Amino acid sequence: MDTAPDTAVFRARHWHALPDGRLQCDVCPRLCKLHEGQRGLCFVRARENDALVLTTYGRSSGFCIDPIEKKPLNHFLPGTPVLSFGTAGCNLTCKFCQNWDISKAREVDRLNQSATPAQIADAARRRGCRSVAFTYNDPVIFLEYAVDTAIACHEAGLKTVAVTAGYITKAARGDFYRHIDAANVDLKAFTEGFYRNLCGGRLSDVLDTLVWLRHDTNVWMEITTLLIPGENDGDAEIGALANWVRAELGVDVPLHFSAFHPDWRMRDKPPTPPDTLSRARTIAMERGLHYVYTGNVHDPAGGSTWCHACGALLIARDWYELGPWSLDARGCCRNCGAAAAGVFEPTPGNWGRKREPVRL
Numbered sequence: 518m519d520t521a522p523d524t525a526v527f528r529a530r531h532w533h534a535l536p537d538g539r540l541q542c543d544v545c546p547r548l549c550k551l552h553e554g555q556r557g558l559c560f561v562r563a564r565e566n567d568a569l570v571l572t573t574y575g576r577s578s579g580f581c582i583d584p585i586e587k588k589p590l591n592h593f594l595p596g597t598p599v600l601s602f603g604t605a606g607c608n609l610t611c612k613f614c615q616n617w618d619i620s621k622a623r624e625v626d627r628l629n630q631s632a633t634p635a636q637i638a639d640a641a642r643r644r645g646c647r648s649v650a651f652t653y654n655d656p657v658i659f660l661e662y663a664v665d666t667a668i669a670c671h672e673a674g675l676k677t678v679a680v681t682a683g684y685i686t687k688a689a690r691g692d693f694y695r696h697i698d699a700a701n702v703d704l705k706a707f708t709e710g711f712y713r714n715l716c717g718g719r720l721s722d723v724l725d726t727l728v729w730l731r732h733d734t735n736v737w738m739e740i741t742t743l744l745i746p747g748e749n750d751g752d753a754e755i756g757a758l759a760n761w762v763r764a765e766l767g768v769d770v771p772l773h774f775s776a777f778h779p780d781w782r783m784r785d786k787p788p789t790p791p792d793t794l795s796r797a798r799t800i801a802m803e804r805g806l807h808y809v810y811t812g813n814v815h816d817p818a819g820g821s822t823w824c825h826a827c828g829a830l831l832i833a834r835d836w837y838e839l840g841p842w843s844l845d846a847r848g849c850c851r852n853c854g855a856a857a858a859g860v861f862e863p864t865p866g867n868w869g870r871k872r873e874p875v876r877l
Contacts, residue, residue: 527662528571529568529569530692531686540569542569544657545608548686549562552564560606561659562658571660575632576604579603580600581873582599583601584599584868584869585866588678590678590699593737593739593859593860594861594866596869597646597866599650599678602650604654608655611705611717612782613743613786614780615780632877637670637877638666641670648676648678649666651679653680655682657682663679668696676698677698677699680700680701680703681702681703682702684723687725700736703743704740705723707749707755707758708754711749715748728765731767731770737860738770739772740771740772741774741775742774743777744777746786755801763805763806772801774797774798777789808858815836820836827850827855829843829851831844831850839866
């Protein structure tokens with residue numbers, strides 16, 4: 518675990534041989550079936566010498582210290598810095614990908630920073646981070662690297678964060694999330710057609726992951742939905758999504774509605790109007806959700822945390838900068854005493870909105 522192979526090739530877990538001689542990857546619902554020399558759709562899990570390997574172990578597209586709110590996580594150690602990194606590739610094919618230069622990469626040579634799990638944990642600790650985030654591309658596809666890094670982080674007293682689309686199998690998710698403290702799951706839309714046509718995946722698998730995370734783990738979870746004009750921003754779909762979250766996950770799971778900007782293979786779509794995000798937030802709150810946020814727009818009201826019981830301002834936010842803080846040491850509203858859902862420390866962090874690239 519402490520030494521990343523020089524070749525950046527690492528024997529993978531969660532696969533098995535099929536009767537026809539192919540090897541099946543069991544990490545995500547695609548269940549890619551590979552002949553010798555083939556790679557899965559993610560491009561980084563491959564068959565070599567009759568075994569499945571992870572070709573990007575120990576290599577990253579870059580490291581950066583971010584505010585935890587950028588993940589976005591508004592109820593997990595607010596105001597604290599998180600060391601963020603990703604690799605390359607993805608197991609979905611989203612036409613609107615906002616990180617396509619990383620997630621759609623087909624050349625691992627772009628992974629120009631090498632780091633062992635222990636080095637990552639040490640760098641985060643020395644720079645005063647409270648957690649390490651696996652992000653930029655989906656950590657499900659670099660499961661072994663993420664798990665080893667998470668173990669090293671816990672040994673160093675750090676928390677771990679996964680920013681993910683939740684597209685993972687039942688067989689692999691226990692192994693992965695056993696080592697994760699918080700996750701932001703990208704619920705891309707609330708129709709199978711959207712997932713099939715724009716993402717190359719299945720909504721049902723993501724919903725299954727969300728329900729399992731909420732009821733069968735101790736992972737703190739928040740959800741983000743990127744609203745794309747004309748695709749998933751209708752009132753009926755937003756209302757159905759919010760109703761499902763309330764019924765299946767509960768009213769305390771924070772829901773973020775984020776603004777789309779034209780990118781990758783959807784450059785013909787306009788950016789999401791701020792009014793669309795405000796409307797979505799209103800719809801979700803009318804459905805009874807306690808914590809609903811807007812993202813990628815300047816909206817201090819929609820970015821702040823409000824008490825679900827009395828309406829008092831609990832955590833003021835302007836972009837990623839924290840303002841007045843009205844939670845007591847127990848994480849309760851100082852005005853009415855109602856508990857706020859989340860993982861809070863007695864005082865907030867003061868990292869602010871800084872983004873600091875890191876070279877390990």
